[in-house]
Amino acid sequence: MKSSFLIFAAYAVLVIFISLLPGKFPSNMVKEGGPIEILSAAGYFMFCLLIFFFNFMKITSNRFAPGFFVFLLGLRELDFHDRFTTMGIFKIRFFTSSDVPVAEKIIVIIFIFSLLCYAFFYLRNALPAYKRDLKSLRTYAVSVACALVCMVFSKFIDSNSDMFIAIFHTFQDPATFSFILEECMELFIPIFFIQGLIQYSRIKTS
Secondary structure: OHHHHHHHHHHHHHHHHHHOOOOOHHHHHHOOOOHHHHHHHHHHHHHHHHHHHHHHOOOOOOOHHHHHHHHHHHHHHOOHHHOOOOOOOOOHHHHHOOOOOHHHHHHHHHHHHHHHHHHHHHHHHHHHHHHHHHHOOOHHHHHHHHHHHHHHHHHHHHHOHHHHHHHOOOOOOHHHHHHHHHHHHHHHHHHHHHHHHHHHHHHHHO
16 A cells, blocks of 8 residues: 555656656657657556566466556557557547448457457456455555556546646646646556556465
């Protein structure tokens, strides 16, 4: 629990630090393809490397699913979801627009359906044990919960940017500050995942 509070404190410090940078440095830090976004993607891939290493060294015996889903989050952070298709696959317009070839839509639908089925069967097996560990406040479970909270809150900021701009209207650049809040929150998603993985490995080796 203490380590999770320290990470949230580090989030606050990072937001303040970036906000106080002079000139265009704040907006450059959190822009698309900027340092914060690159670090976020690197965090997801670091998680994948760690889970592979822990399995290879027989430290833990994790399933393939966590690394796979986190790897997809890393690709999502790098906008791979719209680099190889006519438009982003998470837009409703992708499935309704006549600009997107039918074959492309079918491939994406099959991929998403397969992914959802895989996630359903994995979660059906994994959730009962995770719920028990979360109720017991086991460290790894709390870290994963914190990562999910960051994920939800970052999307909330993104979807309600106008509201946050209004809240911070007294700031010199409220739009940039709102974006800093969102991008820094996204950075701490993989950090919590990595912390949870390390804590889980300690439980298994203790």
